Amino acid sequence: MSKSQVKFGTHEKFPLIRAPFARRGSVYYVYEDFYKHGQLKFGMAKHAEMISGTDFLFDIEFLANGIPVPYEYYADEGSIKLTHGYRWVEIAITDRQHLRVRGYEAGVRFTLNSSNGNGARALRGTRSLKDVGWETEFGKYGKLNFVPIVGSLHIESPYSYEKGVYERAEFEFIADAKTRTFDGAIHEYDGDELYPFGEYEPFDKLVADNKADFAEFKAKYRKVAKGYEQAADYAIYTVWSYRINPRGYIKSPAIMFSLQWAIVAASWQQSYNAMPMQRDLKEAWRQICLMFDYQDERTGRVDGMLAFTGAAASMQPPFQGFALEFILRNVGDDFISAEEAAKMYPKFARWVNYWTTYRNAGRGDDVTAIFSPHESGWDDASNFQDGFPANDPNNLTFLVLLMECVALLAKKAGDIAVSDEWYARANKLTQTIIDEFWDGEKFATMVKGKRVDSMSLADFQPIILGKRLPQHIIDKVAERVLAPGEWLTEIGLASESMKSPLVTFGISFVCGRVVAPQNMIIAVGLQAAGKQKEAEIIARLFCDNVKEKGMILGFAPYDHFPLTGEPAPDQPMPFATDGWPWTTWCANGFLTLASSVIDA
Amino acid sequence: MAYKPNLAETPFGRRDSRHMVVDQGGTLWLALASEAAPSLVPTAPRPAGLFEINALRDGKPLPYTYDADDATITISAADATIAITHDTATNALRFEAHNVTLRLDGKNPAGVSSTNKPNGTEVNIGGGKYFFIAPRGTISFDDTWVLASFGSVTPILDVAPDADGKVELIAYDLPADTVPPPVTKTFGECILQNKADFAAFSELLKDGLSDEVRYKIWLNSKKLANGHWCITPNRVISAATTAVQQAIASLAFKDGDASIDVLLSIPEASPPLHGYVAAKLLKSGASASGASRLALAKELERAKKWWDANRWYPGGYYYAYRFETGFDNPPDFRDNGYAPDAELAELVALHQTVIDALIDNSVDLSADIDLTKFVSDGLIAEILKEVK
Structure with missing residues (x-):
């Protein structure tokens, strides 16, 4: 059996409290209860309910002679093993809508235990399907089928006619008396038939296949800088295990924000995920283009978030140009064929024109006015404190890069005249950003013609224009973001200057916390502008912290507010903006920094 | 009016x-x-x-x-x-x-x-x-x-x-x-225009329905993405509705096309009321276009095939889960019982009865299913109280 690339466990650096055990192509996950340490839980991302508020969650109980006993666990990319002395239980997840579970001198019980305090209410019935297994019905959560392959299955699901609910729902795999082992499967499905899964392969082969699948996925990424290899494995594991197969509304493999919390495939995050995949450019390109399968035919708008049941009514920034430009800068454009270019540039163009049409500021040019911070991606950034409509230079910057991508693709497709037009548009907008939005210290958002007096890190994001910017601007941005006592902290760049009275580490995203995407964007921008040393400082600070703390979206840099000295209020854990579960948004940011900025 | x-x-x-x-x-x-x-x-x-x-x-x-x-x-x-x-x-x-x-x-x-x-x-x-x-x-x-x-x-x-x-x-x-x-x-x-629309819609409904129920049906009518009209049970709290509700709601219409349109707005689920409701429609003498009748026949055929493939056991048709009976807590239901249900068999049989009747335009409907047991309150229950 090949060596483990990632390790989670009772005695490992990272338990499964914030990172789930999961697998590419499956909606299943296993994690350790945040409040009851030592208790593993089993859930499913398919229904898109957070683990803090769902009726579909199971306690995993380890049984020795039928009695629940405490256990320890160890997990890698192949399987998770629970142990109690010499007894063990092992779970391996497949990409064919089922998991396998086996054990020696032990049993395992999956007990339905709602996180809403509703016990077994999600269960709506059980029945034997004779040769197939036990089908269990969970209403909106779909069905599970428990199949004993070796050993037997025992179900306890007493129904209270008085209350009209199941009082308990316990599904127990029991070892065969002779071999003292058991082996079973749990299938998930919605209709009348199991997903065609082939045959039950030998368990060890499944584990080996999972490891091989992970290794194959890992090969999509560049090597990271020395000292970050182990963290990179965790980051890649996060992305790999959150990558779901097409299902419901989602038509092609997509990478979820989270499996347990924000169970959506966020539009701009698909492009974030593409950026470090520089050893599989076909996949990187697919990731960047993925959201265009859902492009609105009438307007050209690209949905902000995909859930299994549909698109969430939202919009996210036009990030595709930034991601593609970064990849092109690193590896060139040979991987995009003329046919692909011809196919995609009209779609990219419609996406640009969506913004310059439906968010046009009414000046007769391509300057836009956005209507909510969600359209910028920075939900509570202080550059929006004066409200909306807002002329946001970050939106314009993304549009410049997207325009240039349209131009490049049009050129590859042989449409030179079209290409030239788009380059001209991009150049003109770049000049507008420089002339009108740079105030000498930062790029200021404008509301009703007035500059917003902000101390947000977002004010420096147009650095991603790189050497398109005059050197004095580049120098000033580099100087300001690294000035002590403002955005620079020991763990990376804070999203709001520590000198700002608006800083908060509470229920907040980008008004003080150190967050992955902003650190990545600013560092990549500085690198593009020729400020490699500065980029690397930021990258190392951020990545060093993530190495220790895990793939967490945002971190409070201090336990107090530097401006006033007051202690920052304790936040009850878990906490949404801390990225209670690990997120791919931190993982992909880390991978980009560690593979393409540090030691570049 | x-x-x-x-x-x-x-x-x-x-x-x-x-x-x-x-x-x-x-x-x-x-x-x-x-x-x-x-x-x-x-x-x-x-x-x-x-x-x-x-x-x-x-x-x-x-x-x-x-x-x-x-x-x-x-x-x-x-x-x-x-x-x-x-x-x-x-x-x-x-x-x-x-x-x-x-x-x-x-x-x-x-x-x-x-x-x-x-x-x-x-x-x-x-x-x-x-x-x-x-x-x-x-x-x-x-x-x-x-x-x-x-x-x-x-x-x-x-x-x-x-x-x-x-x-x-x-x-x-x-x-x-x-x-x-x-x-x-x-x-x-x-x-x-609004008055005229209400009046025209009202013409599609059975005589004898109260003005209150007519208004509520009109208010709660919603066009689905599949092009069919459905009658939501409660416009304010939820727009959600079920196949059983649509089957019963379709009884409010005397116009055959309007009735079938509502009946087919949501694919039949369980209990399978579509056949019974369609039989009552045919027996009432309501006329419906060829397209409506063909669509109805196709849905009934699909549904019957499903029951035959998934809920038939030597002994008869059965409900696999409590909710399939139309009740949350039926007192006689047992998990894994595979118990043949006589009324269910009658309902499924009616699918074929109606498919045959659509060809020769006559139906012999002796079944008399108490539909009130499937809805307890709301507009759908009100419809059932008033339709004859």
């Missing part, structure tokens, strides 16, 4: 429009029927009423009374009036006020994001999105963004009268990025 709904119990509205006006505690509220949509994180539920409707004089709300029928609401306050009606062509609710400032007060900022735009005011509130334009009068609206709350301040829209004392406000319900269509009908023309 004006019907006057009790707005404390039944909203003012019309079919296939999300706009509603409801009476909450004696004052009128603007509301939008909710549509389920995925979101990043769960949002807190809001009450049905989204904006309290007020008539202001010198900044102070005037007490008012109102009169509502199926096409319009007239609010009277001192010497002022506010009238409301639907403009179907533009998917808008229209207001006309005289001698008073019209105020729509959102009361609660949770989950609101608002923006004053060059051509109007957009308010995203509790899962609904309004776009307000005032062709007469002046809108005042504070759309201040509150960073820490990820939203705007409480939305309060005031429309002050023009020099002639007039206010006209259009409240659009529009998809994103849609230019508000100009209104082309007068207020009076809209009222007449």
Whole structure:
């Protein structure tokens, strides 16, 4: 059996409290209860309910002679093993809508235990399907089928006619008396038939296949800088295990924000995920283009978030140009064929024109006015404190890069005249950003013609224009973001200057916390502008912290507010903006920094 | 034939429009029927009423009374009036006020994001999105963004009268990025159109239904993405509905095409009532087009095949799960029982009976299923009480 690339466990650096055990192509996950340490839980991302508020969650109980006993666990990319002395239980997840579970001198019980305090209410019935297994019905959560392959299955699901609910729902795999082992499967499905899964392969082969699948996925990424290899494995594991197969509304493999919390495939995050995949450019390109399968035919708008049941009514920034430009800068454009270019540039163009049409500021040019911070991606950034409509230079910057991508693709497709037009548009907008939005210290958002007096890190994001910017601007941005006592902290760049009275580490995203995407964007921008040393400082600070703390979206840099000295209020854990579960948004940011900025 | 709904119990509205006006505690509220949509994180539920409707004089709300029928609401306050009606062509609710400032007060900022735009005011509130334009009068609206709350301040829209004392406000319900269509009908023309639509719709319904049930069926009619009309059980709380509800709701129609359209709006689930309901329709002598009859036959065939493949056991048809019986807690049901159910067998058999009858246009219906046991309250239960 090949060596483990990632390790989670009772005695490992990272338990499964914030990172789930999961697998590419499956909606299943296993994690350790945040409040009851030592208790593993089993859930499913398919229904898109957070683990803090769902009726579909199971306690995993380890049984020795039928009695629940405490256990320890160890997990890698192949399987998770629970142990109690010499007894063990092992779970391996497949990409064919089922998991396998086996054990020696032990049993395992999956007990339905709602996180809403509703016990077994999600269960709506059980029945034997004779040769197939036990089908269990969970209403909106779909069905599970428990199949004993070796050993037997025992179900306890007493129904209270008085209350009209199941009082308990316990599904127990029991070892065969002779071999003292058991082996079973749990299938998930919605209709009348199991997903065609082939045959039950030998368990060890499944584990080996999972490891091989992970290794194959890992090969999509560049090597990271020395000292970050182990963290990179965790980051890649996060992305790999959150990558779901097409299902419901989602038509092609997509990478979820989270499996347990924000169970959506966020539009701009698909492009974030593409950026470090520089050893599989076909996949990187697919990731960047993925959201265009859902492009609105009438307007050209690209949905902000995909859930299994549909698109969430939202919009996210036009990030595709930034991601593609970064990849092109690193590896060139040979991987995009003329046919692909011809196919995609009209779609990219419609996406640009969506913004310059439906968010046009009414000046007769391509300057836009956005209507909510969600359209910028920075939900509570202080550059929006004066409200909306807002002329946001970050939106314009993304549009410049997207325009240039349209131009490049049009050129590859042989449409030179079209290409030239788009380059001209991009150049003109770049000049507008420089002339009108740079105030000498930062790029200021404008509301009703007035500059917003902000101390947000977002004010420096147009650095991603790189050497398109005059050197004095580049120098000033580099100087300001690294000035002590403002955005620079020991763990990376804070999203709001520590000198700002608006800083908060509470229920907040980008008004003080150190967050992955902003650190990545600013560092990549500085690198593009020729400020490699500065980029690397930021990258190392951020990545060093993530190495220790895990793939967490945002971190409070201090336990107090530097401006006033007051202690920052304790936040009850878990906490949404801390990225209670690990997120791919931190993982992909880390991978980009560690593979393409540090030691570049 | 004006019907006057009790707005404390039944909203003012019309079919296939999300706009509603409801009476909450004696004052009128603007509301939008909710549509389920995925979101990043769960949002807190809001009450049905989204904006309290007020008539202001010198900044102070005037007490008012109102009169509502199926096409319009007239609010009277001192010497002022506010009238409301639907403009179907533009998917808008229209207001006309005289001698008073019209105020729509959102009361609660949770989950609101608002923006004053060059051509109007957009308010995203509790899962609904309004776009307000005032062709007469002046809108005042504070759309201040509150960073820490990820939203705007409480939305309060005031429309002050023009020099002639007039206010006209259009409240659009529009998809994103849609230019508000100009209104082309007068207020009076809209009222007449709504009345005519209710009257025409009423003609499709069985004689003997009360005006109240007729209005509610019309109000709750919604066109689905598949092109079929369905009758939602409750317009205010939820737009969700089930196949069983549609089967029963289809009994309200004397027009065969309208009845089949509703019946087929949601694929048959369990219990399989489509055959029984369709048999009653045929027996009533209602005529239906060839296309309707073919669609009905196809659905019944599909459904019967499903029951034969998935719920037949030597001994008969069975329900696998409690909820399939149509009841949450049937006292005789046992898990894994595979118990043959005689009434279920009768219902499934009726599928073939109706398919055959559609060919020769005659049906022998001896079955008499008590449908009241499948619905306990709401509009669908009311329909069942009144249909003969």
